[in-house]
Amino acid sequence: AKAEGRGTWRFYEAAMDARAQARRSLQSDLRLALDRREFSLMFQPIIDLATSRVAVVETLLRWTHHGRGPVPPDKFIPLAEETGLIVPIGEWVLRHACEEALHWPAGIRVAVNLSPVQFRDASLLRVVDAALRDSGLPPERLELEITESVFLEADDTVLATLHALRSRGVSFALDDFGTGYSSLSYLRSFPFDKVKIDKSFVHASTGDSGSLAIVRAIIGMANSLGMTVIAEGVETQEQLGLVHAQGCMQVQGYFFSRPLPANGIRDYIDSPSPA
Ligand code: C2E
Ligand code: CA
Ligand code: CA
Ligand code: CA
Numbered sequence: 001a002k003a004e005g006r007g008t009w010r011f012y013e014a015a016m017d018a019r020a021q022a023r024r025s026l027q028s029d030l031r032l033a034l035d036r037r038e039f040s041l042m043f044q045p046i047i048d049l050a051t052s053r054v055a056v057v058e059t060l061l062r063w064t065h066h067g068r069g070p071v072p073p074d075k076f077i078p079l080a081e082e083t084g085l086i087v088p089i090g091e092w093v094l095r096h097a098c099e100e101a102l103h104w105p106a107g108i109r110v111a112v113n114l115s116p117v118q119f120r121d122a123s124l125l126r127v128v129d130a131a132l133r134d135s136g137l138p139p140e141r142l143e144l145e146i147t148e149s150v151f152l153e154a155d156d157t158v159l160a161t162l163h164a165l166r167s168r169g170v171s172f173a174l175d176d177f178g179t180g181y182s183s184l185s186y187l188r189s190f191p192f193d194k195v196k197i198d199k200s201f202v203h204a205s206t207g208d209s210g211s212l213a214i215v216r217a218i219i220g221m222a223n224s225l226g227m228t229v230i231a232e233g234v235e236t237q238e239q240l241g242l243v244h245a246q247g248c249m250q251v252q253g254y255f256f257s258r259p260l261p262a263n264g265i266r267d268y269i270d271s272p273s274p275a
Pocket of ligand 2: 058113145175
């Protein structure tokens with residue numbers, strides 16, 4: 001039994017080694033992915049319910065590994081954050097998103113996700129300025145999506161960067177709202193233009209009255225603070241009806257469109273069609 005136990009232990013040890021090694025190799029491939037041109041961008045429309053038109057387009061990063069194929073963002077973004085690689089990768093996303101947005105009508109904004117790690121990097125303000133300047137995109141057409149975790153380590157420089165970007169005309173959406181630490185005090189320290197209700201609430205809201213109450217509370221609070229509410233992950237007519245009835249004016253999700261490649265979003269903007 002003792003020998004068996006030791007064998008089992010060795011088995012786990014070997015499995016852990018293999019996992020650690022797989023991580024290391026993914027990490028070194030991530031380091032090379034920019035040069036190998038393995039990243040691409042997908043674009044998902046956000047619809048304004050008052051006009052039924054595209055108001056914003058969210059940029060979503062994709063990594064197609066030369067050997068493994070597509071690696072999901074939920075897997076490689078955390079790795080990119082741990083290694084700091086999200087800083088150059090994020091700059092690449094920002095530049096390409098700004099350039100792509102110039103192909104859309106001027107009333108449509110482009111949304112870009114920013115990692116908290118990018119805020120800890122002193123270059124962020126310069127990077128955003130350079131992306132706007134080099135592309136020629138007006139700052140008013142750029143919307144940055146950040147999560148409340150940015151505020152976990154919010155020192156004065158983070159807030160100063162946020163305010164500096166805002167004074168240029170860039171707008172801010174608080175992403176994944178409701179999932180995090182839910183201390184609402186940062187809504188006072190920084191004036192968001194929008195909040196995005198996390199898709200988990202949108203999905204649960206049709207079946208569970210607790211989630212519906214949360215959706216209703218978020219929309220009510222955001223509206224009374226003068227913020228626009230975006231519901232993400234809207235997949236069904238029922239979910240759409242529900243968030244709309246609660247006063248949510250912008251929606252995003254598979255019900256309207258999955259994330260599309262650059263030419264797909266241009267076509268969608270020209271003639272929006274349900275998914
Ligand atoms: P997120 O910012 O919350 O993005 C929304 C996610 O929901 C996207 O997943 C999108 O494809 C997915 N989604 C949209 N509509 C629906 C729907 O109706 N149903 C369902 N089930 N899902 C829907 P994706 O593209 O896999 O991205 C996952 C996360 O990776 C993003 O969550 C974001 O946190 C991160 N991410 C993606 N691109 C970037 C990027 O360029 N920079 C950074 N820092 N993070 C990124
Ligand atoms: Ca987002
Ligand atoms: Ca989100
Ligand atoms: Ca997310």
